[in-house]
Amino acid sequence: MSAISISGLNKHYARVHALHDIDLTVERGEFFGLLGPNGAGKSTLINIVAGLTRFDTGHVAVLGHDVVTAYRQTRRLIGVVPQELAYDPFFNVREVLRIQSGYFGLHKNDAWIDELLAALMLTEKAGANMRALSGGMKRRVMIAQALVHRPEVVVLDEPTAGVDVELRKSLWAFIRRLHREGHTIVLTTHYLEEAEALCDRIAILNHGKLIALDTKQALLMRGIGHTRRVCITTEQPLGRLPETLEKKVRRQEGNQLELRLDKSTDSVMAVLDALRAHGAVITDLNMEGADLEDVFVELTQTQKV
Amino acid sequence: MNLIGLYTLFCKEVLRFGKVLLQTLIAPVITALLYLLVFGHVFEGRVQAFPGVSYTMFLIPGLVMMSVIQNAFANSSSSLIQSKVTGNIVFMMLTPLSHLEFFLAFVLAAVVRGILVGVGVYLVALVFTAVPIKHPGFILLFMFLGSATLGAIGVIAGIWAEKFDQLAGFQNFIILPLSFLSGVFYSIHSLPEFWQRLSHFNPFFYMIDGFRYGFFGVSDTAPSVSLAIVTLFLVVLSGITLVLLKTGYKLRD
Ligand SMILES: Nc1ncnc2c1ncn2[C@@H]1O[C@H](COP(=O)(O)OP(=O)(O)OP(=O)(O)O)[C@@H](O)[C@H]1O
Ligand SMILES: [Mg+2]
Numbered sequence: 179m180s181a182i183s184i185s186g187l188n189k190h191y192a193r194v195h196a197l198h199d200i201d202l203t204v205e206r207g208e209f210f211g212l213l214g215p216n217g218a219g220k221s222t223l224i225n226i227v228a229g230l231t232r233f234d235t236g237h238v239a240v241l242g243h244d245v246v247t248a249y250r251q252t253r254r255l256i257g258v259v260p261q262e263l264a265y266d267p268f269f270n271v272r273e274v275l276r277i278q279s280g281y282f283g284l285h286k287n288d289a290w291i292d293e294l295l296a297a298l299m300l301t302e303k304a305g306a307n308m309r310a311l312s313g314g315m316k317r318r319v320m321i322a323q324a325l326v327h328r329p330e331v332v333v334l335d336e337p338t339a340g341v342d343v344e345l346r347k348s349l350w351a352f353i354r355r356l357h358r359e360g361h362t363i364v365l366t367t368h369y370l371e372e373a374e375a376l377c378d379r380i381a382i383l384n385h386g387k388l389i390a391l392d393t394k395q396a397l398l399m400r401g402i403g404h405t406r407r408v409c410i411t412t413e414q415p416l417g418r419l420p421e422t423l424e425k426k427v428r429r430q431e432g433n434q435l436e437l438r439l440d441k442s443t444d445s446v447m448a449v450l451d452a453l454r455a456h457g458a459v460i461t462d463l464n465m466e467g468a469d470l471e472d473v474f475v476e477l478t479q480t481q482k483v
Numbered sequence: 484m485n486l487i488g489l490y491t492l493f494c495k496e497v498l499r500f501g502k503v504l505l506q507t508l509i510a511p512v513i514t515a516l517l518y519l520l521v522f523g524h525v526f527e528g529r530v531q532a533f534p535g536v537s538y539t540m541f542l543i544p545g546l547v548m549m550s551v552i553q554n555a556f557a558n559s560s561s562s563l564i565q566s567k568v569t570g571n572i573v574f575m576m577l578t579p580l581s582h583l584e585f586f587l588a589f590v591l592a593a594v595v596r597g598i599l600v601g602v603g604v605y606l607v608a609l610v611f612t613a614v615p616i617k618h619p620g621f622i623l624l625f626m627f628l629g630s631a632t633l634g635a636i637g638v639i640a641g642i643w644a645e646k647f648d649q650l651a652g653f654q655n656f657i658i659l660p661l662s663f664l665s666g667v668f669y670s671i672h673s674l675p676e677f678w679q680r681l682s683h684f685n686p687f688f689y690m691i692d693g694f695r696y697g698f699f700g701v702s703d704t705a706p707s708v709s710l711a712i713v714t715l716f717l718v719v720l721s722g723i724t725l726v727l728l729k730t731g732y733k734l735r736d
Contacts, residue, residue: 191736230576232735250485250579258577264570268499280491281578323574 179242181206181331181362182227187236189222189386196222198386200236204364204379206330209357211377211394212366215478218383220366221261224335228258240331254282257329259320261336261366265308271295271319272304275326282327294322297352314345321352332356333364338372350376370470380470384478397473405472408446410435410453411462420456423449428471438472489584492575496592499562508600511554515546515604519611522668532670533701543608544695545667548629550604552662552687555597555630556637556654559589563641564650567734576735582728586638586721593634598626614698621697621706628713629690633658635720642733661687671703686716 182204189197196219204210212220225231226238229249238245240252266274272291279287295301298318303311311319321337334353338346353376357363367373373380373394380397382390390397412433419427419435426444429436437449446465453460500507523539532541566572575585608614616622636658644650665687671679682688683704693709696702702709728734 253579266571281488283487
């Protein structure tokens with residue numbers, strides 16, 4: 179039995195074909211990443227699994243239970259942290275968590291709530307009104323809300339969006355701990371380093387279509403086959419680049435320039451020549467293999483044409 | 484049935500208005516009091532609806548029921564629209580609460596708010612004039628049916644509205660006129676024939692008329708007819724609300 183199984187899933191909004199024939203299985207105990215550019219359909223997919231959104235055709239199940247006909251079971255088995263920051267301004271943190279427990283039929287849940295508060299570094303804020311919390315704290319309360327009923331499957335829709343570096347690291351540690359304790363984790367993110375650091379298997383969505391679904395290693399291998407990263411340091415900051423190079427830029431900061439080159443069509447020598455012709459004095463050069471970002475860009479760009 | 488879930492959502496809805504009593508209880512009582520002062524003063528001694536019943540006496544049950552109606556509606560509709568606009572409705576939608584549990588929690592909380600405001604208006608009105616209570620059972624029954632009905636209408640309006648001003652429109656163009664033109668301030672027998680007939684199509688008229696019967700033992704329409712119509716109205720609206728919730732209309736698009 180899989181943690182999540184999706185087959186033949188289609189979803190239309192008024193004009194948008196948000197999800198296109200999606201077949202996807204997440205196994206129990208996996209750490210699964212869902213990637214894709216803005217508007218790809220990641221949240222729509224998650225919301226369908228959570229029962230927040232209806233769909234046109236297909237079949238979606240959580241641990242073998244249909245999300246439409248057996249929604250009571252599936253919602254007890256899954257904990258979802260929605261993407262949008264939302265909170266009830268009428269209540270404090272502990273009240274919010276007690277209410278959320280009550281919805282799941284749990285009357286006396288304070289021991290577990292205390293554990294969650296401690297794990298998410300919210301103990302001191304237990305009595306604070308939701309309005310009085312910072313964005314990062316509200317995000318952590320949302321994570322606690324998703325876990326009040328100890329769901330086996332935990333789905334996080336961009337849990338680290340708008341979160342500072344330190345908090346992101348501690349959230350990673352927390353999510354890793356959940357995974358170690360046996361939870362199945364599904365995570366969407368825009369930070370490719372996040373997916374690279376955490377996930378075992380990754381699906382990439384683009385324009386509502388599943389364009390890649392593989393282990394992280396396999397995806398990285400794919401990128402290594404086609405792309406190489408070239409990091410160039412120049413004496414002076416470069417400013418505007420010639421048009422031929424601009425398309426290949428991955429990152430540009432001061433006198434550091436990172437280019438993404440296609441192994442079969444781009445020659446490193448030609449690039450260096452072009453830079454020299456532009457007046458650059460190159461002081462250092464580094465070549466590296468692809469990372470997940472390269473795979474991602476490669477896959478989502480070839481889709482567009 | 485997820486009874487703990489239902490009870491939790493009900494308590495949350497009651498706590499929500501309990502935390503802002505000034506707005507949800509005191510203000511509507513004062514509003515009703517103002518109506519009582521102004522209309523009571525202007526019409527006292529000039530209008531007599533039922534024999535032996537002074538105008539102020541006649542007015543009080545109407546004002547109580549009007550407050551019940553408006554506040555029951557306000558409770559469920561404003562709670563829903565706030566949850567939708569701020570997005571925290573998602574935390575209810577993620578739970579195993581069924582459409583029936585969701586419906587009952589919202590409607591029962593609206594009943595509590597409606598009855599609290601109604602009792603508040605009644606108690607304050609007693610300062611001005613004593614009002615007899617002939618059939619307390621009818622009073623309670625109509626108060627329950629009226630507030631439950633408006634609680635259900637509030638759920639429908641809260642589901643339908645996407646912005647606060649749409650909800651305000653619903654309130655100002657439907658709830659307010661229907662409750663004003665339902666015989667709160669006059670007996671419909673004092674109206675011209677055409678308006679009398681028209682009033683019989685206003686379900687709020689039966690709520691107020693049946694409720695007033697509980698106080699005076701007299702009414703414009705037979706109380707059993709009012710009871711049947713108000714009950715039917717509640718059943719139909721509950722059905723509509725449950726269908727909307729079950730299909731996920733606007734809430735699970
Ligand atoms: N409620 C809605 N009504 C209409 N269209 C919607 C709705 N929700 C999403 N869409 C559309 O569906 C598509 C997929 O949106 P979705 O939110 O799933 O993307 P996403 O991959 O989560 O993007 P992001 O990374 O920005 O969160 C988009 O084109 C979006 O405009
Ligand atoms: Mg999203």
